[in-house]
Amino acid sequence: MSSATTSARVGPSGRDTTTSATESGGPGPSDRGVRIVTWVAVVVVGLLLAALTAAVGRDDRERDVPLDPTSTSASGSRALVEVLGQQGTTVDVVHDADAVEVGTDATVLVDDSAGVLDRGVARRLARTVGDVVLVTDDPGVLESFGVDARPAGSTSSTRVAATTTCPIPAARAAGSVTVVGATYDTDDADVQRCAPSGSGADTRWGLLSADTEDGRVTVLGTTGVLRNDTVTRAGNAALALGLLGSGDRLVWYVPTPDGTDAAPSLGDLAPPWVPSALAVLGLVAVAAASWRGRRLGPLVVERLPVVVRAAETTEGRARLYARVRDRTHALDTLRLAALRRIGRSLGLPRSAHVDEVVRRAAAVTGRSAAEVGAVLVGGTTGDNRALVEGAAALDELEHAVHRARSGDVGRASRPAPDEPPTRPTGPTGSPAGPTGSPAGPTTATTRTRPGGRS
Structure with a gap:
């Protein structure tokens, strides 16, 4: 067992005569410094690799996909989903047609804005779903759902169209809507239509509603009512809530090219050894933190915040309405x-x-x-x-x-x-x-x- 002793003596002349003896065999300051630097380097490298993996994994998830119900970008629809949840409507986002389970109080939004919905899948949905809000510019999908209408191009105009006389109740209650998105043309007198653009023989419609053999289909071309950047304009929010929030549950179906699951993620494409390597690095980082980390003291009792009444949410929204x-x-x-x-x-x-x-x-x-x-x-x-x-x-x-x-x-x-x-x-x-x-x-x-x- 190594030990170190130090003795000090003061001679008659007043000088300090100190003798020191250190036995060899124990680690010196330089050895401890090398170990600390090594472990710090390991921890830093592990954290950098974990951050890089997380950043690359988010790349596909954060793409600017139009009308993505989980996206907070300008073209996403996260704001509408949040408001529907506050209104008491549960929103289920599915990418597989077999997962579209519809109850008596459910509304189904079929978002085929990417144009990848298979017509066979569309016909099957039309037979099993009663209340459908359809977003598409594919004439085959419109035909599969039994709507006698034709796509007539799209418009990027920010013009606001009045809908107070519209035969569709949700549009009439909204009062107005921004005319932006796909437009349609129809010769069927039984098809209700709203949000016109153009005039005379060139009139095109941004909102259609038709009763089919299997239920009611509302064709929503004015997709500005769903986007984060335009949902608050004119009566867009009221129209969206009227179409999608009438039931207790909304099934937001976003079809994929293969009709089932989304594209493979980065984890599916990575080599098999990557998860094991990341796990080892994580264990090393945890071990280093446990060895060199600062020990925590006893738990501190903290008083919980005041419980907020549920009615305060309603009162707060009312104050916001009054303020604007x-x-x-x-x-x-x-x-x-x-x-x-x-x-x-x-x-x-x-x-x-x-x-x-x-x-x-x-x-x-x-x-x-x-x-x-x-x-x-x-x-x-x-x-x-x-x-x-x-x-x-x-x-x-x-x-x-x-x-x-x-x-x-x-x-x-x-x-x-x-x-x-x-x-x-x-x-x-x-x-x-x-x-x-x-x-x-x-x-x-x-x-x-x-x-x-x-």
Whole structure:
């Protein structure tokens, strides 16, 4: 066992006479430095190789694929997928036609913007899927889905087309849409069409809807409603949510050239020894970190943050709508929710068409279909008064449907003779005016949380 001793003596003259003795056999400072440098070099090389492998592996995943539901690039559709999830619609992205499992409340988006969908697969999907939103410019795919239409080129114009008179309910509720993407021509009078471009005999359409033997097919050429960079323009977001968010589940089918899986990844193309080499380097890095790394101390108890109420998400979105004065979008959200609740009260499935909900609601309440449609679909909202009136009308119609379904049809259509008519209330419970607008100024209520924050 090696040891080192040091002794110091002070002579009579005051000088320090120090003697030192070190036994040989132990590692010196230079040996320890060499080992440290070696392990540091190994760790650095391993980290560089891991970073290079990860960067190359992301190369294929981060390609700018148009309408990619997982891409955050300008041409991707990640923003729409996030909003659909917030609205309660589960989005399943599949690349295999055999994985397209459709339930009663499911909508299927077939994204054939790359033009690789096989016609046989398209015919099989058309027979098994009821509600389809189709993105394609292939005439064979259109024919396979039973839509009598022809591709008529594409347009890159950023012009906004009004859709308030469109026969397609989702487009009519959106109010407007940017005309960018594929266009179509059709001679079938039964095919509903919207978003025109051109005029006269040269009129082309960016949105078609047709009832086929197997269900309803909506051909979406105005793909700007799906893209991250244009979804917030005009009524694009409302149209996309109306077409794709009507059910509890959306199957986003992106076909591939072989009809099954995507192209091989970098891991599939790498030599067999690469994973083993990376695993060894990883183990070396972990061993070096365990040997030379700093030891952690005891665990520190940390107080958890305050639990946030789920309603704060809804309140935050409402404040955003108010800040940007997007009254139409706010009222459209209320209309969609009212449509679902009224349809549920009438015993209709989630996949029921808006027109069917309007007809049934009009029948049970004794109102005209035009009056009920104006409340549930309506148009743009110009000011705060129109927003409050629209919300009050939705609330009154929903209560009328509930009263009619419970058997009290007389009270659903008129108040009792000895009672004054019930007037709608504003957001804070104050009486509203004759048309549903607040009778006076309203006062916001502030809730104070523990800690003094409101």
